[in-house]
Amino acid sequence: xxxxxxxxxxxxxxxxxxxxxxxxxxxxxxxxxxxxxxxxxxxxxxxxxxxxxxxxxxxxxxxxxxxxxxxxxxxxxxxxxxxxxxxxxxxxxxxxxxxxxxxxxxxxxxxxxxxxxxxxxxxxxxxxxxxxxxxxxxxxxxxxxxxxxxxxxxxxxxxxxxxxxxxxxxxxxxxxxxxxxxxxxxxxxxxxxxxxxxxxxxxxxxxxxxxxxxxxxxxxxxxxxxxxxxxxxxxx
Numbered sequence: 001x002x003x004x005x006x007x008x009x010x011x012x013x014x015x016x017x018x019x020x021x022x023x024x025x026x027x028x029x030x031x032x033x034x035x036x037x038x039x040x041x042x043x044x045x046x047x048x049x050x051x052x053x054x055x056x057x058x059x060x061x062x063x064x065x066x067x068x069x070x071x072x073x074x075x076x077x078x079x080x081x082x083x084x085x086x087x088x089x090x091x092x093x094x095x096x097x098x099x100x101x102x103x104x105x106x107x108x109x110x111x112x113x114x115x116x117x118x119x120x121x122x123x124x125x126x127x128x129x130x131x132x133x134x135x136x137x138x139x140x141x142x143x144x145x146x147x148x149x150x151x152x153x154x155x156x157x158x159x160x161x162x163x164x165x166x167x168x169x170x171x172x173x174x175x176x177x178x179x180x181x182x183x184x185x186x187x188x189x190x191x192x193x194x195x196x197x198x199x200x201x202x203x204x205x206x207x208x209x210x211x212x213x214x215x216x217x218x219x220x221x222x223x224x225x226x227x228x229x230x231x232x233x234x235x236x
Contacts, residue, residue: 005029005030005031006030006031006051006052006121007030007031007032007033007048007049007050007051008025008030008031008032008033008050008051008052008053008054008117009032009033009034009035009041009044009045009048009050009052009053009054009055010022010025010032010033010034010035010054011034011035011036011038011040011041011053011054011055011056011059011064011067012034012036012054012056012083013036013037013056013058013059013060014056015036018034018036020110021054021110021113022034024110024114025114025117028114030117033048033050036060037059037060037061037062038059038060038061038062038063038064038066038067039061039062041053041055041059041062041067042062042067042070042071045067045070045071045074046074050078051078051079051121052078052079052080052081052117052120052121053071053078053079053080053081054081054083054113054117055067055068055080055081055082055083055100056082056083056084057082057083057084057085057095058084058085064082064084064095065094065095065098068080068082068095068098068099068100069098069099071099072098072099072162076099076150076160076161076162077150077160077162077163079101079102079120079121079163080099080100080101081100081101081102081103081104081113081116081117081120082095082100082102082103082104083103083104083106083108084103084104084105084106085105085106093199093200093203096200096203096204097203097207099162101120101162101163101164102116102120102164102190102200104116119191120163136148138170138173140169140173140176140212140218140232141212141215141217141218141232141233141234142154142155142214142215142217143212143215143218145169145170145173147166147170150162150163150165150166152169152211154214154215155214157214159211161211164189164190164204165204165207165208165211167189168185168189168204168208169208171185171188171189172208172220172230173230175230176230176231176232177229177230177231177232178229178230179223179226179227179228179229180227180228180229180230181226181227182201182226182227182228183227184227185201185227185228186201205220205222205228208220217232217233217234218230218231218232218233219231
């Protein structure tokens with residue numbers, strides 16, 4: 001049975017950690033390219049095709065946030081997992097706002113990193129949330145959501161979504177006008193409901209509110225202490 005070989009770009013300036021992570025990933029049959037600074041990471045990304053990026057935040061020459069910005073200008077879909085030694089919540093939120101999909105605080109276990117990599121690769125190769133291939137597009141108010149293309153379209157204008165954004169839109173679209181608990185959303189979309197993922201959810205909600213702003217009939221209503229309601233008027 002042939003297993004697809006996934007290509008991962010590992011960006012880490014610590015020599016020892018870079019060696020350990022690369023070695024473990026290769027033992028798990030990933031094709032790994034490495035960069036020790038941000039400039040090298042951008043060069044490798046521009047010259048190659050990768051399935052996922054593991055990206056340290058604090059890097060020489062160009063930091064991880066700038067690398068992520070450069071990546072997102074060319075590719076909205078590739079999963080980005082940040083590695084960060086920073087404990088500041090604001091730094092983690094910044095990474096997610098830029099377009100990161102998740103983060104792992106240092107020190108971390110290889111088991112945790114491998115699990116997250118496998119989850120993101122599985123999701124990036126499948127349809128968000130569920131595997132119903134018959135759904136090509138979903139109408140949401142004046143928008144057309146195309147899950148397969150990770151795209152949100154209104155009046156011919158296309159908004160490319162990250163994988164996590166698309167999964168969240170998909171889940172909201174499946175539950176229009178329903179009350180959704182925060183923990184329920186986190187479990188369905190992120191597979192966990194820890195504190196920092198809760199903060200991450202707030203960042204993604206802010207992004208989606210901006211994306212849906214052209215249609216005033218679409219609101220993501222915050223229900224304090226409960227969760228959210230994805231309100232779409234005149235849906236029928």
